[in-house]
Amino acid sequence: MASSATIETATAGFLDAVLYEGEESRGLQGLTRATLLAPLSTAFDLAEGRPAGHAQRVAYIGVALAEELGLSTAEVSETFFACLLHDAGMAALGASHVRNRADDDLMPPTGGWGDVIRALTVHCDQGDRIARRLGFGENVATAVARHHDCWDGSGPSGQNGNGQMPTVARIVAAADRFECIIDSEPSPLVVRKRGPSLVRDMSGSEVDPEVATRLARLAAKDSFWLGFYDRDMTIGLMSMGAGDALSTDGVLELLAAMSDIVDSRNSRELGRGRRVSELAVKVALACGLSERRAELVRAAALLQDIGTLAVPASVLSKPDILTLDEMMQMQKHPAIARNIVGEIPGMGAVAWWVGCHHERVDGKGYPGMLEGDSVPIEAQVIGIAEAYEALTNNRPYRRALARDDAAEVLRGLADTRFHATVIRRLEEVVSTLA
Ligand SMILES: [Fe+2]
Ligand SMILES: [Fe+2]
Ligand SMILES: [Fe+2]
Known part of the structure; x- marks a missing residue:
């Protein structure tokens, strides 16, 4: 033997x-939540049928925006993790709630837009639970739960328009929407040129005008885009919100x-x-x-x-x-x-x-x-x-x-x-x- x-x-x-x-x-030894979750967030992208790196790019935009808005170190860190996890709930959904984009252009068309809204609601709810299970506090979990809400507070999370959308949640929502717009445009040069105006178009009912103004300012900077298109973004993100x-x-x-x-x-x-x-x-x-x-x-x-x-x-x-x-x-x-x-x-x-x-x-x-x-x-x-x-x-x-x-x-x-x-x-x- x-x-x-x-x-x-x-x-x-x-x-x-x-x-x-x-x-x-x-x-x-030596691993932090950032060094684990920056790479693992790719799995959430794939579960949603998005190209790998969506969550990381949202985190990059979110952190830049949080810093531009002068948020505290703790809030910047919360923004970072909420961005990485914003679509984690998608990964927990079974076939009854979602069909991958590989099957169709958008999420579940079989039951019409009612199903789309339900999938949005359920993945926000699941994401909230996942964030807490991963050890994050109220601010991160709430931002994940409300990333599809409009800035006045209305939206799939079930909150009414009470104007009380937390700051971190507003940033995550804006960063997610902006990344989706960028993703739909194949040319980085076009994105660089039109970025500021695309952001200004988001301002209003969906995105907080103050957040949109700051984001437009960021989108006018070459340094922002150089970081955004950096092939080593994962490594850069691992050092953000690092913690012990x-x-x-x-x-x-x-x-x-x-x-x-x-x-x-x-x-x-x-x-x-x-x-x-x-x-x-x-x-x-x-x-x-x-x-x-x-x-x-x-x-x-x-x-x-x-x-x-x-x-x-x-x-x-x-x-x-x-x-x-x-x-x-x-x-x-x-x-x-x-x-x-x-x-x-x-x-x-x-x-x-x-x-x-x-x-x-x-x-x-x-x-x-x-x-x-x-x-x-x-x-x-x-x-x-x-x-x-x-x-x-x-x-x-x-x-x-x-x-x-x-x-x-x-x-x-x-x-x-x-x-x-x-x-x-x-x-x-x-x-x-x-
Ligand atoms: Fe297996
Ligand atoms: Fe989402
Ligand atoms: Fe997303």
Whole structure:
């Protein structure tokens, strides 16, 4: 029987050393909410069917505007996070509320504009809850909840026109609307030329005239546009609203909240991602990985399906067999997740494992068709924890399997889907569970 040490050595030999540089000793240290959420906000864009980077560009505009308006450091930071999270609620919506823009030009046309308004209302409401679950306070949550309201306070959040729209919310709303206008114009030169007048056109019923005036002033500056079109915007944003580094528990709790969003989008029982990550850590340790490495495996398990946010909700919840096209959309999710997670400093290895969680040791997995020891042990651990969790819970098409039956199913996948040793380690772990 191959020992776990044998597997680790063989696997480590495959991996690009650059991905591992310093990861073992660093673990999840030094990460802030900004370094995590600036890259992860891309998942919210994709869930809305927008080009990646919408939330980041809104944050860039929002922060510039908040500073132009002379807001306090704390308010600038609140603006930054509210902008990054403004459409997070979209990611939590299932097919009944939204169809991706990949399907249609606008949001859900099936039920007419009534559905559009409902989707706006629900995603604002969900975004409010997500912001609080991610640990943000009242000001950030309220700004997220009201980013589609008009400046007089009327709008989908259900507030009446009482003129009491908070300042941060007014900025987020203006920044979001302005970014959408910019996004619809392909030429940066045209945007640069017409920017100030486009902003002035927004002034009035939708956007606070004072905010619009300041934004028009910003839009007349070359320095604003140079920053806006900077390819390294993500890195620049990470240093904004940075705050103190989170504890390891704080990082993992934030990632767990992200996995709750993925559960919700996939119509899975809430908390499933957290359970999979718990099991993955136990199996990782049983495979002989260090505590630090197991911690990174936990992070990878929590983020493994974040790429499914980019898959149309209608495909994720389809009760039928997927068409070839839908299958291809679905199979992009590990690579999408790898690209998003890879933007987080120090998470290169985590990104790699996430990208490999649907690889198979027989070379028939995706996206890379890696074979044998080329499939990282950590990716197999994540995959087997997910598979066991799926087998032992009810599904619409079958009842939950008992532990022994699930183990037998997994044994049947030895040296095809998973390395036989990984399956044995999983069996050892689950035999000790109540
Ligand atoms: Fe929105
Ligand atoms: Fe938006
Ligand atoms: Fe997956």
